[in-house]
Amino acid sequence: xxxxxxxxxxxxxxxxxxxxxxxxxxxxxxxxxxxxxxxxxxxxxxxxxxxxxxxxxxxxxxxxxxxxxxxxxxxxxxxxxxxxxxxxxxxxxxxxxxxxxxxxxxxxxxxxxxxxxxxxxxxxxxxxxxxxxxxxxxxxxxxxxxxxxxxxxxxxxxxxxxxxxxxxxxxxxxxxxxxxxxxxxxxxxxxxxxxxxxxxxxxxxxxxxxxxxxxxxxxxxxxxxxxxxxxxxxxxxxxxxx
Numbered sequence: 001x002x003x004x005x006x007x008x009x010x011x012x013x014x015x016x017x018x019x020x021x022x023x024x025x026x027x028x029x030x031x032x033x034x035x036x037x038x039x040x041x042x043x044x045x046x047x048x049x050x051x052x053x054x055x056x057x058x059x060x061x062x063x064x065x066x067x068x069x070x071x072x073x074x075x076x077x078x079x080x081x082x083x084x085x086x087x088x089x090x091x092x093x094x095x096x097x098x099x100x101x102x103x104x105x106x107x108x109x110x111x112x113x114x115x116x117x118x119x120x121x122x123x124x125x126x127x128x129x130x131x132x133x134x135x136x137x138x139x140x141x142x143x144x145x146x147x148x149x150x151x152x153x154x155x156x157x158x159x160x161x162x163x164x165x166x167x168x169x170x171x172x173x174x175x176x177x178x179x180x181x182x183x184x185x186x187x188x189x190x191x192x193x194x195x196x197x198x199x200x201x202x203x204x205x206x207x208x209x210x211x212x213x214x215x216x217x218x219x220x221x222x223x224x225x226x227x228x229x230x231x232x233x234x235x236x237x238x239x240x241x242x
Contacts, residue, residue: 023139025194030122036113043109050098076159126154128236136234139177169203197222
């Protein structure tokens, strides 16, 4: 049923629910991630040993590096191991491009040129959710540094696959979020919000959680979703019963 007043698709009886704990995905839900390839070339072009470093030549290896980080970060469960992996990843990319830069420069540029782009409503919505006395937790397959975004204080804790050693949609990461939040025996008081129909919605549902889908393009099929929203704007009203 579509509620035109709130511009939200109600898939099941969420209006009768009273949650006090909200798990939030990050990439694709609160923000989107991309690479500043032009900035990477600007920073490291002077270190090229194979002729001019162009955006066209750098784009493939740089994006491959980002994908490698996303898919393999789960294997490195301490800050030290994850930092070493990220450094090695930056150096692999530099070798492919024929860059002869100091290791510390490669690592710094790789970190700085990943761009985390919050959706326009994200920060306001986080503030509104906190004003409703909801307890917020990140549940993510991505090791986003919330401190860099100024968002750390919005969240009680961060549960990431790299630390837990389990990725969404596996139940274990949601179970860990329930344990950390003190809701392991009361999963009905928690709800997960995410944009992926498998990792977020099906994974949460199989762990016994209600799940709200953020479908920004309006083309996702997720029958397990408790509700589907076009963005985050309606989330505080939905969870606050307004």
